[in-house]
Amino acid sequence: MMVHQDYKELLTAKALNALDAEDARALETHLQSCADCRAELIGWEETAALLSLAADVRGPSDELRGRILESLGTTANSAEAERSNVTGPVGSSRDSKVLEFERPRRSVFSSGSSRAFGAIAAALVLVTLLASLLLLWQQNRRAQAEMARLSAQIELSRSQLARERAAMELLTSPGARMAKLAGTKDAPGAQAMIAYNTKGHAMLMARGLPAVPEGMAYQLWFIKDGKKMPGKVLMPDATGNGIMEDEIPEVAREAGVFALTLEPQSGVQVPTGAIYLISAT
Numbered sequence: 001m002m003v004h005q006d007y008k009e010l011l012t013a014k015a016l017n018a019l020d021a022e023d024a025r026a027l028e029t030h031l032q033s034c035a036d037c038r039a040e041l042i043g044w045e046e047t048a049a050l051l052s053l054a055a056d057v058r059g060p061s062d063e064l065r066g067r068i069l070e071s072l073g074t075t076a077n078s079a080e081a082e083r084s085n086v087t088g089p090v091g092s093s094r095d096s097k098v099l100e101f102e103r104p105r106r107s108v109f110s111s112g113s114s115r116a117f118g119a120i121a122a123a124l125v126l127v128t129l130l131a132s133l134l135l136l137w138q139q140n141r142r143a144q145a146e147m148a149r150l151s152a153q154i155e156l157s158r159s160q161l162a163r164e165r166a167a168m169e170l171l172t173s174p175g176a177r178m179a180k181l182a183g184t185k186d187a188p189g190a191q192a193m194i195a196y197n198t199k200g201h202a203m204l205m206a207r208g209l210p211a212v213p214e215g216m217a218y219q220l221w222f223i224k225d226g227k228k229m230p231g232k233v234l235m236p237d238a239t240g241n242g243i244m245e246d247e248i249p250e251v252a253r254e255a256g257v258f259a260l261t262l263e264p265q266s267g268v269q270v271p272t273g274a275i276y277l278i279s280a281t
């Protein structure tokens with residue numbers, strides 16, 4: 001199933017009359033509903049028209065004609081060669097969408113004069129150049145998409161790194177404390193640690209948490225003398241890891257117990273779910 005972005009990449013070939021029938025039909029249907037693609041196509045058609053006008057002005061010198069034909073890998077002798085040149089495939093064979101360039105019919109086409117032939121050859125070179133440029137442009141866009149994907153990954157690692165650094169700072173600050181949380185029978189592979197400073201600013205880092213059902217998440221609890229005070233809600237990532245910051249109520253900073261339960265995503269005031277992680281009591 002092609003999407004808008006796929007159609008956009010066909011527009012250049014369309015402007016060169018270089019689409020196969022199937023793609024051309026599909027693009028035609030898409031154009032009816034996409035003003036963006038219609039506008040872009042007009043731009044490419046204007047470019048293609050300008051280039052073909054430029055090629056029509058005057059034929060190149062005999063010497064230049066020879067070089068052009070040489071670069072096209074053909075001989076300049078027979079009229080047959082002229083014709084096969086004009087209708088033969090141009091552009092890169094790597095792009096299967098670009099099948100062949102259908103040259104607009106012109107009077108120059110049948111005159112067979114040397115000058116006209118030169119103009120055709122020059123037009124072919126321009127079309128070949130244009131096709132190469134379009135291919136490069138498309139490859140560049142694919143490269144840009146890949147770059148965007150990679151920078152998103154780097155951004156993710158950077159924010160993880162920033163949080164880990166913040167945790168380190170918290171841990172090494174004067175009077176900092178740390179508690180370990182162990183997995184219960186519901187999460188034997190899970191473990192977590194909570195680091196907090198004298199002001200109660202805390203960072204919880206958890207690993208190996210089981211995936212949560214839709215609409216659910218883990219909620220942190222601060223427990224002191226049997227009183228359970230709600231903390232924030234943690235949504236683990238796909239690998240069961242999660243980091244979050246929270247503020248520990250003053251009463252729970254000394255000899256408090258920390259626990260994680262499975263709760264509705266919006267969090268609750270009183271725990272309702274099973275305990276998955278708990279610190280030593």
Ligand SMILES: [Zn+2]
Binds near residue numbers: 005007030036037
């Ligand atoms: Zn579109």
